[in-house]
Amino acid sequence: MDREKILLFGHRGARGEAPENTIAGCRRALSAGMDGIEVDVRVCRSGEVVVAHDATLTQITGRRLPVLAYSLVELKRLDVGASFSEAYRGERIPLLEEVLDNFGDKLILDLELKGKGIHAFGLEEKVIRLVHRRGLQDRVILSSFNPLILLKAASLDPTLRLGFNLLDDFWIGLRKIWFPRLLHSYSVHPEPSLMDEGMVKFARRREAKLIPWQVNEESDIRRALELGADGVISDFPTRLKRVYNEWCAEKRLPPSL
Ligand code: G3P
Ligand code: MG
Numbered sequence: 001m002d003r004e005k006i007l008l009f010g011h012r013g014a015r016g017e018a019p020e021n022t023i024a025g026c027r028r029a030l031s032a033g034m035d036g037i038e039v040d041v042r043v044c045r046s047g048e049v050v051v052a053h054d055a056t057l058t059q060i061t062g063r064r065l066p067v068l069a070y071s072l073v074e075l076k077r078l079d080v081g082a083s084f085s086e087a088y089r090g091e092r093i094p095l096l097e098e099v100l101d102n103f104g105d106k107l108i109l110d111l112e113l114k115g116k117g118i119h120a121f122g123l124e125e126k127v128i129r130l131v132h133r134r135g136l137q138d139r140v141i142l143s144s145f146n147p148l149i150l151l152k153a154a155s156l157d158p159t160l161r162l163g164f165n166l167l168d169d170f171w172i173g174l175r176k177i178w179f180p181r182l183l184h185s186y187s188v189h190p191e192p193s194l195m196d197e198g199m200v201k202f203a204r205r206r207e208a209k210l211i212p213w214q215v216n217e218e219s220d221i222r223r224a225l226e227l228g229a230d231g232v233i234s235d236f237p238t239r240l241k242r243v244y245n246e247w248c249a250e251k252r253l254p255p256s257l
Contacts (some may be wrong), residue, residue, distance in 0.1 A: 007231035008240055009036040009110060011214055012053060016235035017160045019084040020060065021051045022091045026103050036108030038143070038213065039100040041096050042120040046071035049122035049130065053114070057093075059083075069123070096130055104136045110163060110211075110233070113144045113153070128160065143189060146196040147178060154183050161186035163211065167191045180206055189233065192220045200227050218243050 013025025040053040057065040060080045081091025143163030164187040187209040203210040211231035234240040
């Protein structure tokens, strides 16, 4: 069978099993047998690229702290593990560099570049520089919902893999129209509600890999595999790996597929 391996990713590290976007979460995804991880990156006040999902850290710290208003030193003082569970108390917000250094040789890294509008505070340049410095160009996918970020990244290094995130929102039609016209992406990442035959055709027509995200329910994982997804991103790496292995066994496919 000449099909590439279906890639399994932990979402925000392993969001359902460990604090999101932390080194502990990435380790968890690795030990669960993931091929890769997705993490969110943004710039903090002192200019470093940190791994954090929201513009404010309310969900993970319980306090309304805008990432852009705090320096790295200040952010590093925050505990982002205890709100998940006491076992993770003391977990810190990682720098992107820490994720690249710890996992770049072990996992495929889907780096989601966060930013609204036209200004991402130099995020694209900074991320690309960090990736280049470590020679990890072939190990990363730079993904985003923001077309301007993807265009900027493509202009800085047209050889890097780009991932196009899709949400089932008001703008979905528009996104699907401008995306193919403006850039060619390596992969398309729809949320589970968008996973259907039409989405498969959309990706195939553009020769883009189809890698849905936050595929958490067993039924959704199976549906993604049945539809022919090239990868699956889930909050629950342990569940994803189990369902994937069971599915491979049922189909009499080697688990390496
Ligand atoms: O992989 C895409 C996915 O991470 C986008 O959603 O909000 O979890 O960053 P979000
Ligand atoms: Mg993300």
